[in-house]
Amino acid sequence: MHEITVDGRSGRSRILVGERLAHLARYLPDDHIILITDETVGPLYQHQFPKCPTITIGCGEGHKTLDTLAAIYDQLIALEADRASFVVGIGGGIVGDVTGFAASTYMRGLRFGFVATTLLAQVDATVGGKNGINFKGYKNMVGVFNQPEFVIADIGLLRTLPPGEIASGLAEIVKHACIADSDYFSAIENHCDAIQALDEKVLLHLVLRSVEIKAGVVNRDEREAGERRKLNFGHTLGHAFEKSLGITHGQAVSAGMVMAARLSHHKGMLSRTELNRITALLARLGLPTDLDFDRQAVFSALKKDKKREQGQIHFVLLQALGKAVVAPIAISELERWLLDG
Numbered sequence: 578m579h580e581i582t583v584d585g586r587s588g589r590s591r592i593l594v595g596e597r598l599a600h601l602a603r604y605l606p607d608d609h610i611i612l613i614t615d616e617t618v619g620p621l622y623q624h625q626f627p628k629c630p631t632i633t634i635g636c637g638e639g640h641k642t643l644d645t646l647a648a649i650y651d652q653l654i655a656l657e658a659d660r661a662s663f664v665v666g667i668g669g670g671i672v673g674d675v676t677g678f679a680a681s682t683y684m685r686g687l688r689f690g691f692v693a694t695t696l697l698a699q700v701d702a703t704v705g706g707k708n709g710i711n712f713k714g715y716k717n718m719v720g721v722f723n724q725p726e727f728v729i730a731d732i733g734l735l736r737t738l739p740p741g742e743i744a745s746g747l748a749e750i751v752k753h754a755c756i757a758d759s760d761y762f763s764a765i766e767n768h769c770d771a772i773q774a775l776d777e778k779v780l781l782h783l784v785l786r787s788v789e790i791k792a793g794v795v796n797r798d799e800r801e802a803g804e805r806r807k808l809n810f811g812h813t814l815g816h817a818f819e820k821s822l823g824i825t826h827g828q829a830v831s832a833g834m835v836m837a838a839r840l841s842h843h844k845g846m847l848s849r850t851e852l853n854r855i856t857a858l859l860a861r862l863g864l865p866t867d868l869d870f871d872r873q874a875v876f877s878a879l880k881k882d883k884k885r886e887q888g889q890i891h892f893v894l895l896q897a898l899g900k901a902v903v904a905p906i907a908i909s910e911l912e913r914w915l916l917d918g
């Protein structure tokens with residue numbers, strides 16, 4: 578087991594990579610524990626949960642809502658949860674985001690932790706203290722920064738994940754390598770087959786290195802004033818693809834990273850060889866690199882990006898593999914490049 582810490586304004590978060598769900602009780606007080614899970618993870622893993630009251634939410638982005646939150650508050654009241662209670666979210670990024678937000682707001686804040694059960698939740702969603710819900714179609718519009726006391730990343734739980742969910746996590750893993758560590762990128766290239774076979778030792782290494790990279794960025798810039806923006810590599814165009822094409826987040830981010838890498842090359846930063854390596858690695862991991870998309874529709878979605886400021890977008894470019902820079906790019910320049918490209 579490996580422990581990495583995130584030090585946020587709200588406190589310290591211990592990320593326990595390689596720890597087991599079966600050991601969850603070791604990190605909990607003796608009583609007043611409430612678990613929150615979803616309709617898929619509950620039936621699969623309840624036999625490993627500590628015996629405590631459990632709240633179950635529906636699966637999918639459509640359940641990351643105020644209604645779900647209200648249902649959780651109702652059940653917390655019915656269970657007589659109070660400031661002495663400890664809440665644990667056991668599930669993917671959705672259970673994490675909703676649990677963290679519910680626990681942070683109920684009675685002005687209860688203690689909470691997570692067991693991350695998807696690859697994406699282990700390398701991304703549960704690390705960094707962002708919690709929240711969607712509102713009226715706007716993703717993650719309402720939320721809080723608040724660090725979970727601990728996160729257990731149990732690699733064994735990934736065996737039951739559908740392949741598409743593995744691919745989503747892999748897209749974020751490649752992102753971490755692209756923005757921060759070229760040796761990590763080479764290691765992923767060298768272990769593609771083992772990754773596809775869900776080799777536990779190799780996955781443990783990936784989760785560990787990705788958590789180290791994300792935790793490092795968050796420790797330097799928790800509230801996304803600067804460096805944390807690098808974690809949006811591939812996401813500006815990725816979000817536009819996700820919205821306009823209705824594909825998964827991982828697929829959209831993969832294609833978004835290829836576009837951002839192309840733009841980096843076009844601007845004289847990233848070499849052609851490194852651009853080709855990024856494209857080839859994503860393709861080997863079963864992720865899309867070249868989408869057939871309506872440029873105008875993607876551009877319209879891009880213009881609605883909530884991260885734009887005064888006609889400019891903070892765009893993440895690569896100077897080289899492992900070295901990201903955040904540069905303001907005029908939306909008009911992006912439009913020209915997109916529509917001509």
Ligand SMILES: NC(=O)c1ccc[n+]([C@@H]2O[C@H](COP(=O)([O-])OP(=O)(O)OC[C@H]3O[C@@H](n4cnc5c(N)ncnc54)[C@H](O)[C@@H]3O)[C@@H](O)[C@H]2O)c1
Nearest residue numbers: 617636669670671672694695697698701702707734737738
């Ligand atoms: N807070 C953050 O910093 C942050 C960062 C990235 C993403 N997110 C959020 O995370 C969410 C996506 O998370 P996700 O990809 O984990 O999706 P998810 O939570 O919807 O999980 C994907 C599916 O896999 C199922 N599942 C979970 N664990 C399983 C297991 N071990 N075996 C079999 N099935 C399992 C779930 O029930 C669900 O149906 C999005 O809402 C996104 O906004 C948050």
Ligand SMILES: [Zn+2]
Nearest residue numbers: 749812826830
């Ligand atoms: Zn993402």
